[in-house]
Amino acid sequence: ARMPSGGASNTIVVISADPLVPVSAGGAARLFQMIRYLRGAGFRVELLTPYYGGRASAGLRKQVDALHVCGGATAMLRHWSKELLPDGIGRRLLGALDRRIKLSDARRRAQWVDGAASSFVIRKINPRLCDAAKPLLERLRPRAVIGVYAWTAKALESAPAGTLKVIDTIDIQHLRRARAQEAGSDLPGHACTREEEARELSRADVLLAIQRHEEAQLHELCPGKQVVLVEHAEDTRRALPSPPNSKTVLFVGSLYDPNVQGIRRFMDAA
Secondary structure, X not given: OOOOOOOOOOEEEEEEOOOOOOOOOHHHHHHHHHHHHHHHOOOEEEEEEEOOOHHHHHHHHOOOOEEEEEOHHHHHHHHHHHHHOOHHHHHHHHHHHXXXXXXHHHHHHHHHOOOHHHOHHHHOOOHHHHHHHHHHHHHXXXXXXXXXXXXXXXXXXXXXXXXXXXXXXXXXXXXXXXXXXXXXXXXXXXXXOHHHHHHHHOOOOEEEEOOHHHHHHHHHHOOXXXXXXXXXXXXXXXXXXXXXXXXXXXXXXXXXXXXXXXXXXXXXXX
């Protein structure tokens, strides 16, 4: 995608709503590869992500020029309770606060779209992340803002005029459950409609596809949007020969429902 030119900032803001450290899934590996490339090309890359632990935040700071944490009251209470309160009291306080925050977030998501409770994409929107994005983007005025997955699209809306808004789609979300059912399985927790996904993706200027057939599907889903094919960029290594009589199979993947279902079907049927 062509970056805005002229007096535009040299900063790119990346927004991720999901845990990135430790890198235990393909999405995080892909994101860090992209960040390394952008920094190598001379851009300053700043990351906005939810809070999920001091050690993880330290790991993220090594990857980006600046890290911005959307923590909210829960993260602060979690640290405070560890230092000052007995475990039982701290856990009860955290539990009560978490429930209040989740209820508040669910109500705000429901205001954005009807049927939010039943939609995987809408349920994944983090209102606090959207709140944190607005002042950050206004202050930094970046050249581009990149959201990872469709549920970060809402956070891109507050980008200043002239900022290139990009979503790295990773998956075509509304097709995931149907594909699982076609394979004899199911992903009931991943249900969303084509219209819900198209509405979120349409908030961006540019959509990144990770496979060629998904590039075509995104063109159909969001006509008029620029779609760029950005396949995985990890270097491959020469395959090592296995012993002739080996009966060992190595399966590499994150602990993710389709992966788990896939390896179970392989063990049952192959």
